[in-house]
Amino acid sequence: MLTQQHTDLCQQVRAFGEAEIAPRVSAMEETRAVEHHLPQLIARQGWIGVAVSRRFGGMGAGHLAKTLIIEELSRVSAAMGTAAQASQLGTAMIVHHGSSEQQQDWLPRVADGSCLPTIAVTEPGSGSHVLGMESTARRSRGDWVLNGRKCFVGNSHVGGVHGVVVRTGRGRGHGSLSAFLVEADRPGLSVPAHRPRHGLHGFACGELVLDNCRIPAANMLGEPGDGLAVAYSSSILYGRANLAAVALGIHQAVVDTSSAYAGSQRRYGRPLAALSAVEQRLGQMRAGLMSGRVIAYDAVSRLDRGEACDDELVNAKLQTARWAQESAQWGMEVHGAAGLLVEHGIERLHRDAQHLWAPAGTGDIQAKRLAEGVTGHHTQHLPWSVLLAPSLASTCDGMTRSPAPSGVLAEAHA
Incomplete structure (x- = not known):
């Protein structure tokens, strides 16, 4: 599913996150103020223009690449991953509904990071x-x-x-x-x-x-x-996929933080991670993360290929948010009372995971949309991924699709 270019992109974003974002996380938590510098720095990397055509100066790398960028940023800071994904929705409005003049005016500025749309x-x-x-x-x-x-x-x-x-x-x-x-x-x-x-x-x-x-x-x-078409198409095609990416980043951080803590502690004469209850929790966390990646990557890959995938995007947001929140709670349980302490980081991840439920439609709304696909009560005749297929093709005009070497999916998130 991932190409070598995707893997290289993951490593690039991860290195940026560890060098530029991680040192600022504590200060953001302490002040709780708006962080102005980092969103603009992220934008200057060209990543807000990841799904903007190369003819406007964007990366033209498509929605799978966008998912990977947001996921890697969210792994370090869900706040900054969410900042990156939020401007993708404003960008989508211009990409899919803007006039030629509006696209010529705004998309180059999105691509070079000089403007963050909302x-x-x-x-x-x-x-x-x-x-x-x-x-x-x-x-x-x-x-x-x-x-x-x-x-x-x-x-x-x-x-x-x-x-x-x-x-x-x-x-x-x-x-x-x-x-x-x-x-x-x-x-x-x-x-x-x-x-x-x-x-x-x-x-x-x-x-x-x-x-x-x-x-x-x-x-x-x-x-x-x-207006309704502009709002709905941006939310369905971008918002749900983007929030699935944020959920994956939070989920990976929960697994990393919880396994590191369990491996560093000893209880009853042996490692905490060796206790059956803890071992079960860690295994369940990882299972949800792996399943979430398959669902989310499949959905956005379909979007890049021009296939009908509205329901797959709905499901990706529904399941990844649910599993990330569930694992965040289990992570708190693995940490016990220590999870309430700021220095361990799990309480931040637990708080951040609560923001996955409502945006782009609550989990109940997502389930309703999936039910409509069974009952035939859809309110539109064609999925947005079909209606906007011509403009969606322009979002993936710069990423080759040759398969990566075997095992690259695991390597990308090692």
Whole structure:
């Protein structure tokens, strides 16, 4: 499944994470403030443009490569892995729905790391019910004027341009929403002070306030009424795969941390890892991690090959999040009371794992989508991976697909 290029990329990202991110983790945990430098440094490596075509200066390496980058960053810091994945969603809006002018303007800046895009859909009063949003845009002298409030915007405080979905039509139907690119320095756009959360310390996930924010008509993504399609396609094709990658990174760190602790401790005259209960926990952790990788890598590989894979992406997010959270709890049990101490790191991983459930649809939403595939109650006729197949092909125009030597999957994550 992985090529030698994929393996080399894993090693490159891992070396970066250990050299640049790991030394900052303690400070991010202590201050719980927004980390501005590291997301920008990650962007300057070109990794936000991993699924941007080479004709715009991107890597054109596709979704499997994107998954590996996010996973390796999350292995060191889930906060920074999440920062990297969040801007991929804003990028997706431009890749798949932007006009030629918008792509020429923004994608080179994404590729060279000078701009971090975001996606702003969720609102305090509607949550996952996208059609329930209240933010609006109205026409005014050829422009659009936006008003409303968005929450849980990844990279809210470090983003350079925000992909904002608001209500432009009457009623609550699928054509009532539209999407716009709103530059971070636009008058009328403000970002309230950062509010620290339960985990992912260092990651900015805040609010955007639109107060008579005037933008030109040329900033609309797609056509009027395309807002729901823009939001859903970005969430389904990118958000779920990206969060699966974050889950894999957290899960690997849980296995690493728990096995190292169990190997360094002795209980009842023998290594803690040799006790049957601990041994069982470590084995179950690793089994979930291995299974999660197979599911996630298969889903994004299908995306790179242009195959229908919406349900596979749903399942990847559902299962990897569940297994990572389960293993994080087992890791706490392996550590016992020591797991409550900051220096062992497992309590940070346990907190960070809780952030996997809700984004891009809770686990209950994912299960509902999978059930719709059985009952035939899908709301759209074709999967997004089929509808957007032409533009998806451009995200993988720079990575060769020759197989890696035998055993490279294990080597990549050694």
